[in-house]
Amino acid sequence: MSILVLMDGWNPAPWAAALQSVLPDEQIVIYPDVADPDAVEYALVWAPESGVLNRFPNLKALFSLGAGVDHLLRDNSLPEVAIARIVDPDLTGRMSEWVVAQVLLHHRQQLRYLEFQKKSLWRDLEQPAAAEVCVGVMGLGELGRDAADILHRLGFALRGWSRTARTVPHVSCFNGADGLDEFLSGTDILVCLLPLTTDTEALIDNTVFDRLRSDGPLGGPVFINAGRGRIQVEADLVAALRGKVLIGASLDVFEVEPLPQDSPLWSLDNVIITPHAAAVSSPKALSHLIARQVQAHRAGQPLAHLVDRARGY
Ligand code: NDP
Ligand code: OXD
Numbered sequence: 192m193s194i195l196v197l198m199d200g201w202n203p204a205p206w207a208a209a210l211q212s213v214l215p216d217e218q219i220v221i222y223p224d225v226a227d228p229d230a231v232e233y234a235l236v237w238a239p240e241s242g243v244l245n246r247f248p249n250l251k252a253l254f255s256l257g258a259g260v261d262h263l264l265r266d267n268s269l270p271e272v273a274i275a276r277i278v279d280p281d282l283t284g285r286m287s288e289w290v291v292a293q294v295l296l297h298h299r300q301q302l303r304y305l306e307f308q309k310k311s312l313w314r315d316l317e318q319p320a321a322a323e324v325c326v327g328v329m330g331l332g333e334l335g336r337d338a339a340d341i342l343h344r345l346g347f348a349l350r351g352w353s354r355t356a357r358t359v360p361h362v363s364c365f366n367g368a369d370g371l372d373e374f375l376s377g378t379d380i381l382v383c384l385l386p387l388t389t390d391t392e393a394l395i396d397n398t399v400f401d402r403l404r405s406d407g408p409l410g411g412p413v414f415i416n417a418g419r420g421r422i423q424v425e426a427d428l429v430a431a432l433r434g435k436v437l438i439g440a441s442l443d444v445f446e447v448e449p450l451p452q453d454s455p456l457w458s459l460d461n462v463i464i465t466p467h468a469a470a471v472s473s474p475k476a477l478s479h480l481i482a483r484q485v486q487a488h489r490a491g492q493p494l495a496h497l498v499d500r501a502r503g504y
Pocket of ligand 1: 257258259260286329330331332333334335352353354355356357367384385386387388390391417418419443444467468469470471504
């Protein structure tokens with residue numbers, strides 16, 4: 192019996208090594224070097240090619256090596272086995288660091304100070320208090336709730352938006368299409384931590400940017416996205432940034448990754464770009480979670496953090 196490591200665009204070796212160190216008695220195999228496909232029971236996967244998982248007829252469960260599972264569910268022929276995703280303090284902490292860093296960067300007007308610095312200008316800007324600024328978090332899941340909690344402790348006002356009704360301490364919560372308008376109208380810094388699903392694809396377009404609070408203390412709204420790139424309509428985003436509908440953006444995810452060389456986003460001076468690196472999956476940290484999942488499943492216990500395929504996350 193074996194555990195398969197199969198990933199596209201990531202180096203599988205550190206994953207196999209980390210897993211082997213916490214599961215020394217298991218046989219770990221790395222795709223495509225699989226001598227006995229019938230022996231594969233579990234697979235750790237990132238962005239597998241469509242259809243490839245059907246080569247393993249005795250698969251019992253798939254472990255997505257990311258929190259998002261759009262990289263799996265895009266495969267219409269995915270085997271009908273359980274899918275568990277990453278929910279882990281290491282990944283959550285990394286994402287909260289990125290989100291909080293970006294919120295503070297815009298809130299503290301660091302891009303403008305950098306411009307002054309380049310010109311050797313000693314000039315201070317009017318600085319609103321955090322409490323005057325409302326951060327609106329789209330997606331009140333594992334990642335959205337943790338970021339909101341830290342932002343609350345920094346003093347920001349908070350709104351949140353989810354699919355179903357949620358109660359989150361210190362966050363004014365809205366949900367569904369009916370709650371979107373009110374959520375957006377009071378938001379100064381919009382943070383997207385949504386999964387990519389058929390409902391969220393292309394959700395964030397000019398109609399969303401136009402509804403954000405335009406007369407807030409920062410002089411205009413800011414957009415931050417670490418959810419998925421295909422949730423944002425990039426042509427609308429570029430137009431909103433050029434037209435000062437948005438005063439700035441921080442983007443970790445893009446419609447096409449790597450972000451094409453000719454994307455206008457590269458040259459906008461009010462945009463911060465990171466290469467889908469907000470919260471990397473760490474083999475060392477996450478192998479413990481995978482090991483616990485395999486051991487629980489072998490012992491007949493249910494897997495944690497199961498994905499609902501119909502819902503898409
Ligand atoms: P969760 O599944 O825990 O939370 C998802 C949240 O989004 C839930 O609050 C859910 O609502 C909400 N949601 C889903 N669909 C809709 C919808 N149609 N309308 C409104 N709200 C919706 O996910 P995580 O917090 O763990 O992760 C979120 C995403 O972050 C991942 O799917 C992935 O795409 C991205 N990610 C990006 C990384 C990076 O490095 N850039 C790293 C890790 C994750 P409800 O509460 O009602 O279910
Ligand atoms: C994830 C990611 O979903 O890295 O975890 O994007």
